[in-house]
Amino acid sequence: MLSTLTQDSWINTELGRLYARRWSPATSRSHDHASIVLFHDSLGCVALWRDVPERLALATGRDVVAYDRLGFGRSDPHPGSLTNRFVHDEARASFRAVREQLQIKHFIAFGHSVGGGMAIVCAASDADFCDGLIVESAQVFVEPHTLDGIRQAKRLFQQPGQLERLKKYHGDKAAWVLSAWMDTWLASDFTDWNLDTELRHIRCPILAIYGDQDEYSSLRQPERIDRFTAGRMTLKVMEACGHVPHRENTQAVVDLVTQRLA
Numbered sequence: 001m002l003s004t005l006t007q008d009s010w011i012n013t014e015l016g017r018l019y020a021r022r023w024s025p026a027t028s029r030s031h032d033h034a035s036i037v038l039f040h041d042s043l044g045c046v047a048l049w050r051d052v053p054e055r056l057a058l059a060t061g062r063d064v065v066a067y068d069r070l071g072f073g074r075s076d077p078h079p080g081s082l083t084n085r086f087v088h089d090e091a092r093a094s095f096r097a098v099r100e101q102l103q104i105k106h107f108i109a110f111g112h113s114v115g116g117g118m119a120i121v122c123a124a125s126d127a128d129f130c131d132g133l134i135v136e137s138a139q140v141f142v143e144p145h146t147l148d149g150i151r152q153a154k155r156l157f158q159q160p161g162q163l164e165r166l167k168k169y170h171g172d173k174a175a176w177v178l179s180a181w182m183d184t185w186l187a188s189d190f191t192d193w194n195l196d197t198e199l200r201h202i203r204c205p206i207l208a209i210y211g212d213q214d215e216y217s218s219l220r221q222p223e224r225i226d227r228f229t230a231g232r233m234t235l236k237v238m239e240a241c242g243h244v245p246h247r248e249n250t251q252a253v254v255d256l257v258t259q260r261l262a
Helices: 052-060 086-101 114-125 145-159 163-188 196-200 222-229 252-259
Strands: 005-012 018-023 036-039 066-068 107-112 130-136 205-210 233-238
Touching: 005 052, 005 086, 018 052, 018 086, 036 052, 036 114, 052 205, 052 252, 066 086, 086 114, 107 114, 114 163, 114 196, 130 196, 130 252, 145 163, 196 222, 205 222, 205 252, 222 233, 233 252
Parallel strands: 036 066, 036 107, 107 130, 130 205, 205 233
Antiparallel strands: 005 018, 018 066
8 A cells, every 4th residue: 555654844944943744655766856845825734735745745756845834833933923025035034944954955836825926936036946836726916806805704704713713723823824814915015916026037837726716816816927937837727616726626636736747
């Protein structure tokens, strides 16, 4: 029976420790291939990837690494609030520490939602070492559809018991996690945020996965990616699918990634 080996690590940064986990195929020479690094969404963490990392490792024969951003999951609390540069800061600070301390040289960046934006900045900043980019439901600019979805979610989280769901994964940091998502995106100084410059610097192939019923990202997002990356993008739109294809249609996402990396 195929299996993976897992290894948990703590990554030291100037602001606190990050929790990371690596899945390695037990029967393959995964060290010969670029590792897949997962970047979670605004409310996510390692645990919320569920069995996706293991399935990716088995299907692709590659190491898969996921980590909790500072303030999320099992990582240390964030000492402050996020700035409107938080996507760039994550890619150029925490991710560098993850790569260095886990000795990851070449990588495939796979990001979901805002994590897709972080994956894009990583692919642009470390273009010599990024062998591929996979974005799922990623935002690359602020659009009304995204803000409307966040406002609706804000009303939902005001209902009793909703914050407790987040505490299962983020503990006492849950309120900070929620604020870091909603307050940052809805702030007036975030209105003009975009990744146009970074997209122009992407040199690797891109797989973009979106759901046709995404609550937070319209198909204007992949259109913008394609416009600025000179045709490097392959787009897959999943029918009857929302913002989290890797949870709503896990096997299809695993198959798409495996075929692309093959």
